[in-house]
Each structure stands twice: as structure tokens, then as C-alpha cells.
Amino acid sequence: MIIALFMSVFVAFSLAFIIDILDQSFKSPEEIVHLLGIPFLGSIPQRNYRDPIFLKDAFRDSMYTQFYEDLSEQIYIFMKTQRKKSILLTSYQEDEENSVLLSNIGYCLAQKMNHKVLIIDANLRGSSLNRIFNFQEGPGFANLLESNLLEYHPPMLIEEKQKANNDVVKAAIAVTAGARVKSAGQSPAGTPAINIARGFEYSSITASNSTMMDNLIKKVDSNLDVLPPGRSFQNPIVLMEKFNIKRIINEAKQNYEAVLFDCANLKNYSDVLVLSKNLDGIIIAIDAEKDKRQPLKNSIEQMKSKGVNILGFIFNNRKFVIPDAIYKHL
Numbered sequence: 001m002i003i004a005l006f007m008s009v010f011v012a013f014s015l016a017f018i019i020d021i022l023d024q025s026f027k028s029p030e031e032i033v034h035l036l037g038i039p040f041l042g043s044i045p046q047r048n049y050r051d052p053i054f055l056k057d058a059f060r061d062s063m064y065t066q067f068y069e070d071l072s073e074q075i076y077i078f079m080k081t082q083r084k085k086s087i088l089l090t091s092y093q094e095d096e097e098n099s100v101l102l103s104n105i106g107y108c109l110a111q112k113m114n115h116k117v118l119i120i121d122a123n124l125r126g127s128s129l130n131r132i133f134n135f136q137e138g139p140g141f142a143n144l145l146e147s148n149l150l151e152y153h154p155p156m157l158i159e160e161k162q163k164a165n166n167d168v169v170k171a172a173i174a175v176t177a178g179a180r181v182k183s184a185g186q187s188p189a190g191t192p193a194i195n196i197a198r199g200f201e202y203s204s205i206t207a208s209n210s211t212m213m214d215n216l217i218k219k220v221d222s223n224l225d226v227l228p229p230g231r232s233f234q235n236p237i238v239l240m241e242k243f244n245i246k247r248i249i250n251e252a253k254q255n256y257e258a259v260l261f262d263c264a265n266l267k268n269y270s271d272v273l274v275l276s277k278n279l280d281g282i283i284i285a286i287d288a289e290k291d292k293r294q295p296l297k298n299s300i301e302q303m304k305s306k307g308v309n310i311l312g313f314i315f316n317n318r319k320f321v322i323p324d325a326i327y328k329h330l
């Protein structure tokens with residue numbers, strides 16, 4: 001009987017040890033700091049069914065919303081003391097959780113702390129911010145990079161316009177006093193003809209990048225603006241390398257206290273390496289369940305070798321043993 005009890009305990013501990021070895025996910029922020037050598041900025045707990053994706057839609061305070069407020073305050077203090085204004089938030093896996101993090105941090109900085117914030121959606125591989133903010137698809141960051149200003153119309157409306165007038169398609173956007181867009185049938189130097197594709201109507205105009213960006217930016221709240229991703233048929237890497245992104249960033253930093261960038265994931269793309277050259281630094285969102293130690297470590301080491309300034313990490317979807325109801329009374 002004693003031998004059987006001893007053997008069962010031994011087998012249980014052996015199985016637990018083997019499972020722990022096979023499980024390559026992160027258990028604590030301290031483990032990440034030790035393994036990856038990057039600073040810990042804060043945690044976000046797992047979202048339960050009562051917590052909205054976007055905090056603006058929250059009807060109650062919870063542990064989830066409080067952690068976002070604490071994290072946002074920590075990030076802003078860090079940005080002020082380190083004199084950083086332009087920050088990119090990215091994750092290892094392809095997941096919309098990175099966009100959720102960014103939108104909620106931006107919202108807390110803007111509404112809870114009264115800072116003027118611009119979110120730039122530079123994820124040209126598959127953005128989630130339009131859905132989070134309930135934006136319709138339209139022109140944005142990609143089109144600004146191409147130095148084109150767009151007038152967006154649904155495909156049916158474009159088709160009707162073409163039928164009504166095969167020779168002239170007029171589009172006027174008041175970006176500067178008296179600015180005009182030439183008809184599609186005319187294409188003088190510096191004013192390409194309108195190119196209709198996939199529901200977008202492209203019309204190049206003569207305007208400063210500053211004015212173009214102002215017209216592409218969408219307002220979410222009094223202090224929170226968003227530059228949507230837009231759409232381009234070029235490879236995002238080529239597009240971002242061809243255009244002087246620094247000009248956009250400098251313009252944004254003059255008008256906002258914090259400029260936050262969303263970007264494609266680290267696992268499948270190298271967009272971060274291109275964008276980070278022009279930014280003050282990047283923050284990595286590490287998922288407590290999905291991200292594995294060795295692949296993430298390899299990715300971090302690659303970025304460090306390329307000179308990427310990694311400011312720290314956020315431990316996302318962290319499990320806490322303290323229930324929400326108890327946490328409120330602590």
C-alpha cells in the first residue's frame with residue numbers, strides 16, 4: 001500500500017515535470033526579463049465575456065480596465081522620462097490582440113490622462129483597427145506613402161459614375177484653397193489620371209503631405225485620432241522603404257504628445273525592421289498562452305543585431321489567481 005502510494009506520487013511529479021519541460025510558454029514577467037533581457041512595462045489580464053474589446057464601450061470599471069489605465073500611465077511616464085514620442089507596438093504571432101492593446105492604450109492616454117494621441121495603422125498585411133474603431137474601409141497610411149490622396153466610393157457608385165460620364169470623372173477634395181483634381185481623361189505632368197480598382201478611386205493632387213495627412217486622419221474622441229491603413233497594391237516593405245516615413249513621423253510629433261504605430265507581426269514579416277529605423281523605439285506584446293520561448297528569443301536577438309531599440313514588453317493575456325470581485329476591494 002505504501003509502495004503504491006509512493007509510486008503514484010512519483011509518477012504524478014514526473015508527469016508534471018515533463019509537461020513543464022514541454023510547455024514553452026511564459027509563466028511570469030520575471031522569466032521573460034531573465035530570458036530575453038528586455039524591460040517589463042506592465043501586464044494585461046485575460047479579457048472575460050463582460051469586458052468589451054474597445055474600452056470606450058465599457059459600462060463598468062473592472063480589473064481589466066484598471067490594468068489598462070495603470071499600463072498606459074506607466075508607458076507615458078516612460079516616454080516622457082526617456083523623451084520618446086513615436087512608439088511601435090508589435091507582437092510575435094499574427095493576432096488582432098496587438099491592435100486591441102494599441103487601441104486601448106491610446107484611448108486611456110487620450111481620455112483618462114488627457115493627452116493628445118495619434119494612432120497610425122501601419123499594418124498593411126491585415127489590419128484589425130478599422131473593425132475595432134468601426135471605420136469603413138478607405139484611404140489611409142498606405143496612400144499617404146504613395147503621395148496620393150484618395151476619394152473613396154463603393155464599386156457600384158463608381159460604375160454608375162462611369163456609365164453616366166465616360167469622358168469625365170470629377171473628384172474634388174478641399175485640401176487647399178482652390179485645389180482642383182483634373183478629369184480622368186486628362187493626365188498632365190504631376191496629375192495622373194484617375195485609376196479605379198477594387199472600389200477605390202485614386203486622384204493625385206497637388207498638396208502638402210501635412211494637409212493630406214490631416215484629411216486622412218479620423219477622429220475617435222476629443223484627444224484620440226487615427227490614421228487608417230488604407231490600401232496599396234505595392235509590397236508594404238517596398239512602399240515603406242521608398243517613401244521618407246520620417247517626414248510623416250516628424251509632422252505627427254509636432255501635433256501630438258504620443259504617436260503610436262500598429263504593425264504586422266514579427267513571425268511572418270520584417271516590416272518592424274523597416275519602420276523601427278524611423279521611430280523612437282518599439283514595444284513587444286508577449287502573449288502568455290501563444291508565444292513560445294525559443295522562437296521569440298530568436299526574433300528578439302535578430303532585432304537587437306539589426307539595431308532595433310526595444311523599449312520593453314507587455315505581458316498580455318496574463319492569468320491572475322485573484323478574482324475580479326476580490327481585486328476591486330484590495
